[in-house]
Amino acid sequence: MKIRSESFQTLAREAMEDKRIQQILALVGPAIKAARDQAFKALDDPEGLLARGRDIRERSLANLPHLLEVLEEKVREAGGVVHWAETPERAREIVADLARRAQVRTVVKGKSMMSEEIALNDHLIGQGLEVWETDMGEFIVQLAGEPPYHLVGPAIHKTVDQIADLFAEKIGGPKKESPEQLTMVARKYLRDKFIRADMGITGANMAVAETGTIVLFENEGNIRLTVTSPRIVVSIMGIEKVVPTLEDMTVILELLPRSTTGQKAATYVSLLTGPRRGDEKDGPEEFHLILLDNGRSRILADPDLREILRCIRCGCCSFVCPVYQTVGGHSYGWVYSGPMGSVLTPQLIAPRLARLLPFACTQCGACQEICPIKIDLPKLHLALRSRFVEDPDWEGGGTFLDRLPMKLGAWFASGPGRYKMASWGARLLEKAISPTGSGWLTPGPVSRWSRKRTVPSLARPFSKRWPELKKQLQAGGERT
């Protein structure tokens, strides 16, 4: 996927002016949030479950080397093959090699963030393979030649009419009118691809170390078809997504669909343990698991940022984020969007491309509150901001002049006397520049900050105004 995170501001402005996008944001976020709250309320002990989820993710990361070794051993025992990839390039090569060796011509794919992260499609198409996204939304954006719009709904920005035109143009046949008819067109078209496909590629929602099992969630059945019909199945998973036991799996099983779509359970959960066995007549003959690092071991070594690896990719932090709810998914410019994306993206791609993302946060804390694993996302945003400002490794540092305003601010704020002096000076300045008391920062160098914000007038301190207000109140007068 092409990285456009450096254009966050431009993309955000475009999204804010796009009526359709604004409608969808206003519709989807609150609806999923409400369904999610309902789904958690229906649980016997939601707090207990959330605490267990957090504990499981913590324990899994703390024991990661052991879990990965056990997972590898168990997948092998079940007849699968485990590959290790340090970088996206290596993961792409592994898939391409497998395809070449087995003379694969057609590939079907289940929706996978991981495959977007490593930009797999373009690579495979470049190798002369026919590659089909089979998730309904992903299929639509693939036909349209666009990136997925949202983690959960890749094509929710498109109207029925747009999709009908797209299908009529690319698939052929008379133009259909209803979502049901369009779904049937895609179902029929993709059925043929599933049956012809030699290789199926999926991500993995998690892996269970003790059994060597890959766990896949979905609603459509396309992932089941992807792992049932082709003779080779490849699952690509980040190394952080392994949990120890089946018991641990059931906790995530309860948390993930509730947090993702507000469903009590995903329509299909598939537990795959190796390829088909003995006389089984369907399922893959070969099963491959690619364990991808791509910077995750580096994040794990960073105590300030490690927490993001607990993320189970439910995407619910987006729906409560005031920034995401305003600028939408495309603005983040890469695979992962919303609060978790703002933390993950700068660490997975060249940091300078994503330096705007951690600043796109109001520190309201809604994401942390709703996160099923209670990841302290606001703190992670702050940690990244300070990296970008101070750490030369993150192209931070800056000149003395860059730092001067903050240094002055810090000095004035470090004692009540200095603070009073500063606010007195500022009020005087405001009166001098703008006697009506509004927009006083608009001219001058600070206007870069103030033109995107409503700057309140510097009123006299409340403590000074109180005696007057008190008199008015006692007189029963209206507030002025």
Add this chain to the structure above:
Amino acid sequence: MSNSERERILAAVEKALGNPPRDESIFSIPRAASHPSWVGPEEPWGNLETELKNLLARFHMAKDLEGARAVVRSIIEEHSVRTAVRWEHPLLEALGLDELLQEAGVELLRPEDRKESFVQTSAGADLGITAAEAIVAQSGTVIVRARAGQERSTSLLPPVHLAVLTTEQRLRSMGDLIPVFRGWMSKDGKLPSAVHMIAGPSRTADIALTMTLGAHGPKVLHVLVVEAGAVRAVD
């Protein structure tokens, strides 16, 4: 080459965590109960029925085999079923399923007759009939496992899926699945190659946020629960 990559990743992870000791206890705590909690057949079925209704699945109960056959016949009629695939399973044999299909004029598709893969055969069937391992009362989730004669495609490719179980196969909660899984593991040493948890018919809301059934899998899911005693009488 690949091996050294493995070593490098593991070494980086080890180092990141400060070389943690191998802690075997992560595989033993906290364990679920060693026996699943099966809900007695006499306990009310209303909850499960409601859950299935919420999932947009259809629920049928039959007191005896004749009742069960009547349900299958009504499903054949309702969906104008002409062709079917089914599992090889004692419960379906007890139902006399093959004779029933034949009498109803439904052709039973077999891949060996058609010189094609099982997936292709299933794609051509109007109805897929399976015998589920269990159903979870709390959520309406149907559990199926793959093995020879019990293919994955049967519950996936035909537009209508009928899952048959007995009244003794009702689990209380998702947590009760774990001892069931462990039971399978102690027998075979590992989990089945594929286990699927099915909560209602296939669906998508990807087109204009309109919920549409039958995205890639079945459009209709029927769950038929047969009185266990009636099935045992046949065995």
